[in-house]
Amino acid sequence: MDKAASFTIGRVTGVHGLNGNLKVWSFAESIDTFCPGKNVLLKSEKALEGLGKSYTILKALAYKKGILLTLEGIDNRSLAEELIGKEILIDRNQLPEPEEDTWYWQDLLGLDVFDHQQGFIGKIIDIFPTGANDMLVIMDKTRETLVPMHKHFVESIDLEKKVIRTTLPPELLPDY
CATH class of the missing domain: 2.40.30.60 (RimM)
Known part of the structure; x- marks a missing residue:
């Protein structure tokens, strides 16, 4: 396998x-x-x-x-x-193909995450459930950012380009 x-x-x-x-x-x-x-x-x-x-x-x-x-x-x-x-x-x-607007976690691990305000904020290194929404754990060289997997924060996912685009409020963005 x-x-x-x-x-x-x-x-x-x-x-x-x-x-x-x-x-x-x-x-x-x-x-x-x-x-x-x-x-x-x-x-x-x-x-x-x-x-x-x-x-x-x-x-x-x-x-x-x-x-x-x-x-x-x-x-x-x-x-x-x-x-x-x-x-x-x-x-x-x-496994069945995931429904529209759903993804297998394994497919998301390692994707680059870009925010409209901040630009590149890191790669997805982990995902965990919280009950309400799954949480993406994004890591750049030194900082970790947690992003809820919700349409208000995650704007688009492109598995072919290996990119996720977000629009995060300032309180979710890491301090640089």
């Missing part, structure tokens, strides 16, 4: 019961991303490209704030415990 053509959709956080069920922190908005029959790659975050093991999803259920996942070949607690901490990746071609 090519890292550029795949997305990290979750991380194994623990085990549940004796039959190999995995507790998963999902990065996906919908449990449908973990449909039975899909193939996923489990690997360590620091593993070299291509290292990891492929599994087929047998079952996925919503559980507390995450998902209980059953994978083919993981049928006991010992095997499941070996997977704790592993990232779960899926080939992009197994």
Whole structure:
């Protein structure tokens, strides 16, 4: 599975019961991303490209704030415990195209951000949910800027040119 053509959709956080069920922190908005029959790659975050093991999803259920996942070949607690901490990746071609005016986070990471007032303010290094809006973490050489992913602040996103254009109020702009 090519890292550029795949997305990290979750991380194994623990085990549940004796039959190999995995507790998963999902990065996906919908449990449908973990449909039975899909193939996923489990690997360590620091593993070299291509290292990891492929599994087929047998079952996925919503559980507390995450998902209980059953994978083919993981049928006991010992095997499941070996997977704790592993990232779960899926080939992009197994995911639906995002709806209009929505993007996969991974596609936004690394994009240059330009503000109408300030010009270049940095690159997106992280994104996190806040409940109301996702928050873009933008970093230049020395400063971090947080920008809500909202139409009042994010004017346009051009994935081909790898550019986001913003119109930020002065209180959100970094001091230069």
